[in-house]
Amino acid sequence: MGHFAPDGTVYQSSLSFNGGVLAAGSSSAILVSRSADGGATWSNPTDGDSRRAEFLQRQGLDHRRFDRRASGVARCGIGSTAAITPRPISAAPPTAASAWEIASAIYDPGANRQTLNNQVVVLPDGTLINFFTQLNMPPNAPATATLAIIRSPDKGVTWSAPIVISPVQSIGTIDPQTLAHVRDGSGSGLDRRRTARRASPRYGRTRASAAARATASPFRARSTEDSPGPRPFAVNRVTSVAAFVPAVTVRADGTYGVSYYDFRNNTDDASTLLTDYWLARSTDGVTWLESHIAGPFDLADRAQRRRPVSRRLSGTDQHRGGVPAVLRTDQHRQPRQSHRCLLHAGKLRRNRARRARGRRGVGSASACDAADGHDAGVATDAASECDTRDSAAHARPRPSGSAAGKIAVAGRTAATTPVAALTSRHDPGYPRPPRTLARPDADHFLGALYYSIAVLGASMRDELGLSAAALFGAYSLSLLLSALAAPLAGRAIDRYGGRLVMSVGSVTAALALFAIAHAHSAMTLYAAWALAGIAMAMTLYDAAFATLSQHAGTSYRTALTALTLMGGLASTAFWPLSLKGLGMARLARHAERIRAACKSRSAFRCISPSCLERVTPIVAGRTGAEYENGSLPPESRRPAFIALGAAFALNGFIVSALTVHMITLLQGKGLTLESAVWVGAFSDRCRWRAGFSSSPSVAVFHCAVSA
């Protein structure tokens, strides 16, 4: 697991074995390495507990059981000496190997019992609290688990008797295909499958009541404090799949961060269990911005299945103002039904034992008080998640305490870099963090100037950290600008001809899309969209119509219908393309590959305006003046113009509202993203057909033009 010292040093510790894991003749030790440069380089592992291996051998005990019981002890020594304590217990500074204390037992749970998930936290006054799960495994009886703490007022020399917090109330996570329990750490080592089989007739009821208890108790607790408790909010964006191993933290500026895993990208293939790692951020606790941290990786992978999803249970840290966040996960009876991560932000409870209470939803242990002034880092969670994969440790990581301000929830790079550092060092097979996501997501705008924002809006927002209003505001700005530039473009088409204007517009469009693709801040995005707006004025339907009216002469209507047919294809092709591209981008690991894809896509886009021009039959030598007059007498033109403008404006409003929000709207109506996109694309295909049926001769025309 990893830890952040107050000075920013990162410590990584693991229980390592020489030879077989806990086999005869093997030795084990807690190894520690440290990094002073944010995870870029690491020291050689040092033996934090050199006597431990020998100790294990000499005792001749049940190694597995003893190991679990003792591991917390060993780590307690490590943690309190250097990793998270602001005031080291040992006199020597925690820089050399000699600084590690020899481990000593701090708690013996007794026969047929063990502890795991030991997590040491240092309170501002120096009191140490060790939080753990105690497993009681009486022979011939079901195992039970309780959450408890022990306290040490004298920096680890003496420890109190255990203070029981609560029985474990976890519900667990279920693989939706195989219905097997996922080792998400929620049961803290309790073999849930065994329990489930044993209690199979009543299993559903047991789970339901556990869920009810978990749901009800926070409200009960709050009602006694006669303040209306805050409403729970769904944090994860996709609530139709299980979210699990949530970790919540509050940054010094009050930003909440919740990281969790879920199965939203899982497929129907029962042999795989694709899992992603997400981070949701919020400043007000109501609106949450979800971003993708890692994945999808296969949780059902055999090599990985032996290890828990995450050894890391979440720790809730509080910032200086003292607002702890208690995370619960609410699951329903059926594995396919909605699961929600719920976040409660409440006032500090006075009772310290209750403050340190771990409310276990799915694998969450909201926990103890972090050292004053320390921000918790989601990065720490990610780091711990990663490094447990290469250690055979049965130990649990602790709540995160990070260097103040350095590693924070909102810092995307900071959150992923330690993962990369630890990963590259210990486990090359672990999926690397998708650092290049911002680029491909933005690049997919190249897919279509006009349509893709409906599909890609959400991921754009995540990557650039913008609100929905800001992102669509950029798009609105471009539309407004295109409206302002429209008369100029119209005049230019009348004066210089549509061909020149549209060609210049196409080049501008390509430039604008390139700029959008490389926009990494709100300002550059707005500027790029502004350029795109001008390009739109010069290239889209209206310019093409005007150009057609110049060139097509009497066959104007037919030509216009043909153009609409081609235009109809634009969103039919690009909506699903954008979605596919998005999926590909998530799976793609190499920036080069993505960049190549982007290049081809930008080329695609560059082609499409020239497609429009190919449809335009070029008849040279005509000017606008030669065309017939309208059917309307001059005196009634103005009111008709106003009425027509109003009709088209209203129509435009509705169509645009539906086009841009259609995907979201259909999803809101209960459709999946995939089917919503296809319905959206289908609607455009219908538009294509509508144009087609309105003029059969167009087909011939179209063939003639493309040939």
Place this chain on the structure above:
Amino acid sequence: MIALWLLVGALAVLIALHGEVILALAFAVVFGCSNGVVTIVRGTVPAELFGRAGYGVARWAVSRRRRCSRARSRRSPSPLWRCRRRRRLDGCSCLTVMAVLSVASFSIAVKKR
């Protein structure tokens, strides 16, 4: 005119939609047809009514209004959907009313002949 009525129909289907893919497809068909025909109408009707002299400017004068309203609609539907949740005011119904208004307005424009 038919195209504009189709849009009203599409919105009606959308209001009735509750997760059924078939209805969603029906909505897509009606909406798509309406949209396609309106695009053509947008191109031809101004030319028919006002003639094609200076068509570029006329086209843009009409489309500017449309474009401005589109720009506004990017933001405004979100409050509309929100209204729907909070005050039980249906965003889709609002759009339907607007669609009917657009039909009325269009019929005025065409009848002036």
